[in-house]
Amino acid sequence: MTIELSQLTKKFAALTAVDAIDLDVGEGEVLCLLGPSGCGKTTTLRMIAGLEWATSGDITLGGRRVNDLSARERNVAMSFQFYALYPSLTVAENLAYPLHAEGLSSSQIKAKVAETSRVLQLDPILERRPGQLAEGEKQRVAVGRSIIRDPNCFLFDEPLSRLDVQLREEMRGEIKEVLQGLHRPTVIVTHDQLEALTMADRISVMRDGRIEQVASPHEIFQQPANLFVAGFIGTPAMNLIPATLTGMDGETNATFALEGGQTIAITVDPAVARLKHGATVTLGIRPRNLDIVHEDVSDGLSSVIDIIEPMGAETLAHLNDGRHDLRVVTDWRTPLEEGDRVHVRFQPGAVHVFGSDQQAVRSA
Numbered sequence: 001m002t003i004e005l006s007q008l009t010k011k012f013a014a015l016t017a018v019d020a021i022d023l024d025v026g027e028g029e030v031l032c033l034l035g036p037s038g039c040g041k042t043t044t045l046r047m048i049a050g051l052e053w054a055t056s057g058d059i060t061l062g063g064r065r066v067n068d069l070s071a072r073e074r075n076v077a078m079s080f081q082f083y084a085l086y087p088s089l090t091v092a093e094n095l096a097y098p099l100h101a102e103g104l105s106s107s108q109i110k111a112k113v114a115e116t117s118r119v120l121q122l123d124p125i126l127e128r129r130p131g132q133l134a135e136g137e138k139q140r141v142a143v144g145r146s147i148i149r150d151p152n153c154f155l156f157d158e159p160l161s162r163l164d165v166q167l168r169e170e171m172r173g174e175i176k177e178v179l180q181g182l183h184r185p186t187v188i189v190t191h192d193q194l195e196a197l198t199m200a201d202r203i204s205v206m207r208d209g210r211i212e213q214v215a216s217p218h219e220i221f222q223q224p225a226n227l228f229v230a231g232f233i234g235t236p237a238m239n240l241i242p243a244t245l246t247g248m249d250g251e252t253n254a255t256f257a258l259e260g261g262q263t264i265a266i267t268v269d270p271a272v273a274r275l276k277h278g279a280t281v282t283l284g285i286r287p288r289n290l291d292i293v294h295e296d297v298s299d300g301l302s303s304v305i306d307i308i309e310p311m312g313a314e315t316l317a318h319l320n321d322g323r324h325d326l327r328v329v330t331d332w333r334t335p336l337e338e339g340d341r342v343h344v345r346f347q348p349g350a351v352h353v354f355g356s357d358q359q360a361v362r363s364a
Contacts, residue, residue, distance in 0.1 A: 260322065
């Protein structure tokens with residue numbers, strides 16, 4: 001079973017919420033639709049489920065075009081941000097409810113409830129009602145109602161958004177473990193990048209109804225396709241610095257001029273050598289790929305420590321030279337003082353270069 005979207009578009013009057021996207025989800029694959037609010041990810045999910053009709057394009061489930069089928073006929077399981085549990089029914093009855101419409105015998109329903117309860121560790125609360133449950137327990141029951149059937153695919157809309165930090169960490173692992181054993185294509189909508197990075201086999205980053213990049217979590221983080229993905233993925237966010245290419249020494253050694261008169265010589269992708277001298281670019285580097293040193297360096301910048309944020313094993317330092325803000329993550333034992341002038345070295349091979357079109361300048 002697979003999910004395929006081809007030129008899928010959804011318009012609300014003059015607003016194009018989803019703009020001709022192409023996407024596929026393989027059997028057993030977990031794909032996260034990730035992006036800011038209003039980017040079209042939930043509308044895409046609702047079109048797959050049959051809760052919104054596509055304006056144009058095709059939705060194919062298991063090789064069958066389903067655009068004209070109702071949500072019930074598509075046989076998908078969808079879990080919403082709000083749990084939608086029946087308050088008058090026990091956990092066991094909530095789990096069993098979707099099975100009654102499938103004509104299963106009472107013994108078959110009982111067996112499925114028992115298996116789902118075992119997988120999600122619901123046995124101690126089967127006789128409780130939703131009003132007697134903690135938030136994490138309600139979430140597990142909602143997931144159980146989705147997986148207890150044998151649907152063509154699983155669709156989750158912000159499944160963990162109502163949980164506190166500790167519960168979210170626990171549930172990410174639990175849901176991921178459950179999905180690995182179901183062998184069905186799964187789409188998860190989230191605005192939480194950590195959720196996407198930890199749960200997904202692939203991530204589709206969306207903006208303004210379009211897909212900016214589809215790749216594995218590692219590739220999305222290490223090789224962002226453009227400035228939007230680079231700035232959206234990563235905590236703390238990637239440093240993005242406007243610069244001008246002023247020279248190349250060989251294929252990978254580039255010199256850039258920054259506003260304010262500072263220059264930097266760094267190792268770059270060979271594709272940068274194809275740019276014209278004087279080209280306007282943006283340099284991107286993650287806070288953990290910067291080293292604070294106290295001597296002047298050619299492969300770095302001079303700046304002043306503005307704010308220090310302790311983060312336990314690490315420290316986040318905010319630097320400012322009057323023109324550029326830099327975030328640097330360093331070991332907590334690194335001696336830092338607000339107001340100190342320091343030098344920040346760019347680690348070799350860690351710099352991303354984005355052209356004037358905001359696309360990554362990178363070898364194929």
